[in-house]
Structures are given as structure tokens and as C-alpha cells.
Amino acid sequence: MSQNACHVIVAGGGISGLTTAWFLRQAGVQVRVLEKDPVPGGTMQTLRQDGFLIDLGPNSALETTPFFNLLFKELGIDGERVYADSTGSRRYILRNGALHVMPMSPGAFIGTRLWSTRGKLRLFGELFAGRADHEETIAEFVKRRLGQEFLDYAINPFVAGVYAGNPEQLSVRAAFPKLYALEEKYGGLIRGAIKGRRERRRRAETAKQSARMFSFTNGMNTFPAALARALGGDVVLGAAVEGIERDGEGWKVTYAVNGARMREEASAVVLAAPASQASGLIAGLDAALACSLEQISYPPVAMVFTGFPASSVKRPLDGFGYLVPSKESRTILGTIWSSTIFPNRAPEGHAAFTTFVGGSRQPEILDLDDGKLIDNVTCELQSIIGIQGGPSFTLLQRWEKSIPQYNLGYGEVLRRIDAFEAQHPGLFICSNYRGGIAVGDCVVSADRTARRIGEFFSTRT
Template identity: 35%
Template sequence: MKKVIVVGGGISGLATAFELRNKGAEAGIELDVTLLEKEERVGGKIWSIKEEGYLCEWGPNGFLDSKPQTLDLCRDLGASERLLRSNDNARKRFIYTGGVLNRLPENGPTFLKSSLISWPGKLRLAMEPFISKRTDGTDETLASFGRRRLGEEALQKLISPMVSGIFAGDPETMSLRSCFPRIAELEDEYGSLIKAMIKLAKKKKQEAAQGKAVSSAAGPGGVLTSFRWGIQELTDILAEQLGSATVVTGQPVTGLTRGSSVPWRLKTPTVDIDADVVILASPAHATAGIVSGVDAAMAQVLGEIPYASMTVVCFGFERERIAYDLNGFGYLIPKDEGMNTLGTLWDSSIFENRAPEGKVLLRSMLGGACFPEYVKLSDAEVMQRVKADLKATMGITADPSFIRIFRHPQAIPQYTVGHGKRLAALQERSSALPGLFLTGNSYRGIGLNDCATAANRTTDEVVAYLKGR
């Protein structure tokens, strides 16, 4: 029997342990899998907090159903019937600019009618098919790409808020190929994003006419999906099915050394554990500390992956005290608008069961890579800033009857320029350390679907490694 230790009890570690148990059995490999989590609870940044009839998401609030990875995981867990898809309000998304909330256009006609982008900005966008594609092969920031292909206004009003909404990141430092590889591929293949969208839309129409399943022409699309009692249901189900014999909480890993009788020995405050395989599903900064004793160069590369801080604020209001429609997903705010928050989600409009009858739940985000100091603000300062922004954007002057503030000093990994080279270096270093595997959202995608994909890829690699020994 082979001993496998998974370090980290977030969605990546839990999904990896679950998939490995199943795939090991299919391959005829006897495995003893143990998951070690330093906190007293599993789930990592997935945490659905239920208080006073409100359901506040500490971290992510769901996943898109346009990719199969998380849906397949839910199916394998027998949890598909418990999924909750967002309502049609989630299709209406807004950008705050020029003192008003502008609905994000969903197609060409609505884009032409929209006041989000000025006519000079629209004309600049229309020139995109005539811009030569980049051919030097070097890593490019999202900001450079946006200015080059779409123009400054589109960068500030479309790309910048999107990057802050997904990564809490700064487009001036984020890598296009690492953050949005599909967009880079479209330019490489078609020479233009607009040309690509036209050709892919035509192909999509043809496939649909043939009865084939199709996805969005150029992006992930899909419906935001969660559970009635929050996205934490997913990690709770994983932990329950793995069982307490597999999942050990309150057990930090402090180091890693070569073993004597088996390849690896993990150090914890209470005991040393030998293992044939070690899978590190911890954040890059934590993984760096664990591997520093066996590969200082790997630890250095891991330490070069920065993280953005984030403060999440949940406000509950009496519905009758808010005049604004709230018929939508919420809004993002471009950095140059000079506001305090990155944006606000109208959580009780997106999913049912997020607020008591007659009340609404709004969730605002502050900080990110552009405002790292905001995570240090006092509760009073945070509330004052959020209230000021809600008044400016939606005219809300009422005091919230429910307030919860969650701080994440190291919230989201940042795929800055050079991230691809860092991944290549990690691959090279790990190839010299057989039986050691890295997974999680620090590397090739930060969303739940990305974590599920990484878990599948990692378990396939582990099974292949064990079969080859």
C-alpha cells in the first residue's frame, strides 16, 4: 500500500484527495490517503457564513457551469441535485463610470447604444481588426495588450474593472498569457479579437444547426452556479465523503525532508509522517516554506508569486429603504473613478436564500493589488468608505442593519508578467523531486473550475507515477 499525503484542505486539496482515491482504485493501486489542514476547518477561502437569516460568502460565491470540471465533481459526489443556478438577474452587470451605473453591453447593437464607452472610444475599438498582431513572443501585460488592441478608454472602463473583479489585480502588472490564455490564442490564430469572434460565432451557429453542443464563441460564458446553503456545501460534501480518517484538521506541515525507507518525510509540530507521495495543495507562499529544506531554488520561485489582499464587506438592508432597482449582478468600478471599493455584488438578487424576507444583501470588495493598504483599515474606516461608495453609486443613505467584515491579507495569487517562466522553473525543479507534486490556484487558474481541473491533472500524474514505480 502506498502512502499519499495531501497538504491543504481547500477545494484543491479536497478534490485532489477525492479524485485520487477513486482513480487509484480504478488503476488497481492500494492507497492510504491522508489530507492535512492547518486550520480547524476545511474549505480554505470557501466559507459560507449564515447569520441572522443572511448567507455571506467569505470568499468565492460559485462557479460557471459552462466548463465541465466542477459539474463532473458534483456528479461524482452525488450532489448534482443540490446545485443552485443564479437567476436571470445575474446576466445584467454594470460598470460605474461618469457618475452612473452603465449596463455592460452583451452584444453589438447594445454596445453601440451604450454610453459606457464614448464615440471616440467606440471608433478606436472599431479599428481593432486593423491593428497588427504582436509577434515577438515576449510576455505582455494586460494593460499593454488593452492599449495596443482596444485603446485607452476600453482598457480603463472594460479591462481594468474586469481584472479587479476576477483577480483583484492590476492590469499594469498582470500577464495576458497567464491570466487569459484564450485571448492571447485568439490574437495568435486570427490576428484580431473581432475577427476571431465573428468567425467563431459563425462556427458556433453551424455546429448548433448540426445539433452539436457549443460554448461561448470567445469566452467561458455559462451560468453562475452554487448551492442553496452556499458554495461551502461543496467542500463540506467532499470532507464528509473523504471521512475523518482521511481529513485531519489542526495539523500544520512545517517542513519536508527526504525519507529513509520511503521518499518523503513531512514534519508537523507533533509528529513526523513518512509518505511515498506528497501533494502540496497549499498557497504558493506556504508551499515555499514547506519545500525550502529540500529545494531552496523551488522555494524562491514559489515566493515570487505575489498575492493581493482583499476586504469583503457584507451589508444587509431593509429592502424598502433602498430605492435602487437591484435587478442585476452588481457593478465594478474603474480605478480612475477615485472610489474606495472595487465593486459591489447584489448577492440576494443573484441567488435565493441569501437574505431574510423583505431584506437585501450587498457584498462589497476593497483593496486588491492596486490598494494593498486597505486591508489594514479599521472596521469604522471600512464601513465609512463602503457607505460613501454605496451612496455615490446607488444613492443609498440608509444605515445597514447587518454588517460583516472579512479580511484576506493574502487573498488571490497574481499571475504577473513572468508567471509562465516561473511555472516552467517549477516544472524543472519538481521533475528532480520524484513523488512531490504541486497543485492549487497559484499556478494555472484561480477559479473553482480551474482548481477542479488541476486536481484531475495532478491525480492523473500521481497515478502514472505510482504505476511506473
């Protein structure tokens, strides 16, 4: 097969697109990445300002797949990886204005005041819970199996922290497939957790709750920047893809770069852009799927980074941070104690915090101006962790479209994507609205996509 016959265009230079391109390059496939922004990495951006290191998007990742070790060694950044401080495994939940450690052992569970005695006893009823006869939200699933109190003071804040989402809307099957599978395969969560641990060990996988958390010395952008650097001139920045059309057995991609319109032929195309962008590109090929992608919810989120003199923080910052249940009626989703988890996040004598606001819970709060949002966050930090005085440093990043919500009925969206790919050979979709939203999920999806492209090419020889 000629090199041209194996040419792949990847539309989107976030972590999904860049990693897919790298896996293809390693397999000997000619590839080009088209990214509309002037920098690669999507939301995985990092700033250094006034001695603070600020991740504008993901602040860390969990080491859930062996691909991380492989990639970092190939890219020469393994030595830049830093693991979270040992206290990072300690997570707090706010209840009645006080912070409670999320228990991670039987002894801690028995002693915690996060849940009432009645709520703890209700958890044991999980062994006898029946199954649902309809698709459930994560809220319905957890309430049926574990009870209302566990939903309110464990799952509700967890969903806000991971998805910026609403547990009353997210599909348990689509958003938490491994949790759903425990019931389907083993009949329950407790039994499934025990048996599933053995199976993960055989597959060399690590459960997210026990995986090591990592970042890089210079922040999370180290990863996509290294991918883009390794791919070199095959990453075209400022290139906005405008159209994709069938061209014989291949595809023709139209894009604009530096004021010029370009057309390029490819044997295969990977759509690695957010759902709303992918929707516009496939509208002429599949109007129904385009409509489905356009309707995927991406709630707005603001990231508020604050720095304070360490002397103004009156409680130990001995953990990852805290999450806020909706029942607490606060104006924030949670706060990460950034300078505790990883080194070099704040100058000497200062503490750094990353607070998240909005999401599906309170999208309207982002109508406030930047100053008011920062003031609200400052007040919440003063109230919850006893900080005295105002911040010495602030930075606010708004994400109008943050994280795709795998809401009830999302399985139909995924089925339409599968059918679309079957009907349009050589066109592949790889993004965080398919296969999981975590960094590790995106890397695994990228590997899967690259392998599928290899199989597609093998059928054409």
C-alpha cells in the same frame, strides 16, 4: 502494487487539495489530506447570521467544466446547486458616477453610453492590430488591440473584480492565457472568438463569458464540506505540515496536530497550500523556487457584507452588481447584489450586498479599522445606488493574502515549478497559483494532477 505503495499525502485542504484527493480516492489510491485550519475549504467559507447567508470567499462559480456535474452527483449535492437569477448576466460599470450596463450584444454595444463613439470605432481597429515583440501586461495588450478607453472602462474594472489586480502588472500570457492564445493562434481576438467557439463545442467546454453561474442553497462551502465529508477520516484538520523530505523512493512528511508531532511516509505528495506556505516546505529542496513562490504577490482584500431594508434601496437591483474603474477614484473595487443573484441570501424585506475593498489598487486602505471601512462602503453604496440610511447588518472579512497575481514574468515561475517536479519525482504542486484562480480552473488542475500521479505510479509497477 501494495496499497502502501500508492499512498498519497495532500498538504492543504482547500478546494484544490480536496478535489485532487477525491479524484485519487475514486481511482483507488489511498490518500490523506492534511489541513492546518480547523475547517476544510480554505477561503471557501460560508456563514449564516441573523437571517443572512454570507460567503466569506468565492460567492459563486462558473460552470466551465463537465467535472462539476460529475463531482456534485458523486458527492450527492447536485440537488443543492442553485443557478443565478436570469438578471445575473447583467453587469454594470461605473462611469462618471452613473451605472452603465456592460453590453453583451451588437445592438447593446452600439447603443451604450459606457464608451464614446470614438472608443467604439477604435475597437474595430482590432482586426488590423499587429503583434508585440515582447511579453506584455494585460494593459499593454488591450491598449494595443482595443484602445485606451476599453482598457479604462472594461478591462481595468474586470481585472479588479477577478484578480483584485492591477492590469499594468498582470501578464496577459499567464493571467489570461485563452485571450493571449486567440492572438497567437488566430491572429486576433475577433477572429479567434468566432473560431474558438467551434473548438470549445467539440471539447464540451464552455467559455467563461457564456457559462452558467451557480452556488448552493447553503452557500459555496457546501462543495468543500461535501468533499471533506466523503473523504471522512482521511482529512485531518488542525494538521500543520512542517517538513517534506526524500525517503528512499518515497517521501516523509512531518506535521503537527493536537500538540503532537507526527511523521508519515508516502509514495507521493501534493502541495496544495498557498505559495508562501509551499515555499517554506520546499526551501531545502529548491531554494530558487522557494524564493520565487515567496515573492508571488497576494494583495490584501476586505469583503464587506451589508444588509439594508429593501425599502431603503431606491433603484432596481436588476443585475449581478457593478465594478468600479480606477479612473472613478472610489474607495471600493465593486459590489455584488447578493440577494438578487441567489435565493435565501437575506431575510424577507431586506437586500444584501457584498463589497470588495483594497486589492493591488488600494492595499493601503486596509490599514483603516473595521468601522471606518464599513462606513466608507456605506457611503459608496449610498452615493452609487442611492441607498438611504445605514445598514441593518454588517460583517467584515479581511483576507491579508487574497488572490495570487500572475504578474509580468510569471512564466518563469511556472517553468521553475515544472522543472522542480521533474527533478523530484513523486512531488506535485496543485494550487491556484498554477493553472488558474477560478473554482473551475482549480477542479481541472486537480483532475490533471490526479492523472499525473496515476501515471507516476504506473511507471513504478
